[in-house]
Amino acid sequence: NAGVTQTPKFRVLKTGQSMTLLCAQDMNHEYMYWYRQDPGMGLRLIHYSVGEGTTAKGEVPDGYNVSRLKKQNFLLGLESAAPSQTSVYFCASRPSAEAGGYNEQFFGPGTRLTVL
Amino acid sequence: AQSVAQPEDQVNVAEGNPLTVKCTYSVSGNPYLFWYVQYPNRGLQFLLKYITGDNLVKGSYGFEAEFNKSQTSFHLKKPSALVSDSALYFCAVRAGMDSSYKLIFGSGTRLLVRP
Numbered sequence: 001n002a003g004v005t006q007t008p009k010f011r012v013l014k015t016g017q018s019m020t021l022l023c024a025q026d027m028n029h030e031y032m033y034w035y036r037q038d039p040g041m042g043l044r045l046i047h048y049s050v051g052e053g054t055t056a057k058g059e060v061p062d063g064y065n066v067s068r069l070k071k072q073n074f075l076l077g078l079e080s081a082a083p084s085q086t087s088v089y090f091c092a093s094r095p096s097a098e099a100g101g102y103n104e105q106f107f108g109p110g111t112r113l114t115v116l
Numbered sequence: 117a118q119s120v121a122q123p124e125d126q127v128n129v130a131e132g133n134p135l136t137v138k139c140t141y142s143v144s145g146n147p148y149l150f151w152y153v154q155y156p157n158r159g160l161q162f163l164l165k166y167i168t169g170d171n172l173v174k175g176s177y178g179f180e181a182e183f184n185k186s187q188t189s190f191h192l193k194k195p196s197a198l199v200s201d202s203a204l205y206f207c208a209v210r211a212g213m214d215s216s217y218k219l220i221f222g223s224g225t226r227l228l229v230r231p
Contacts, residue, residue: 042206048218
């Protein structure tokens, strides 16, 4: 299994450009998440999905859109990139909650995005 | 509101010495707590979790964490540090009681183990 993969690994955009980050998982996980990581701020949740065809807003959703048309893929879109969106973006997935418990999230390797 | 705090930006320890990385939390209801590690230019890797049961949880790479309900803490520990343990460590707590089970992460603690 490849686990969670992210495409691309690096990207440089100019202000106002658009792009889509792709996350794919081959573990048949129900839940998928997009985070951004900024120095000294830990990981902040952008959007998440609890199943194919569903999406929901996280802590910092402004300026981003997501889609989950297939269970294995979760796309993060930036319609008009801004310098404040310079960050490292991580995708994660996890299976449905086990009875009475909670399963850990599995993370991709990240995408480093710079917006000039 | 649920939150988690890691009071130390960096922890320095000599190889072979015990290490502790601190985490405190604030939740309503029973806490679900996690530790993740991030090596340079990599994604986060799961170390261990506390859901219920014994207060001392054992995880990967010889790490363990002690859950203390009265002090609302979940400190990460290792009896003997290795240089290869140098990395960024994140504590996380489950946010909310609904089925989406989001995690809230602390700001991270950089562990530096010197030879």
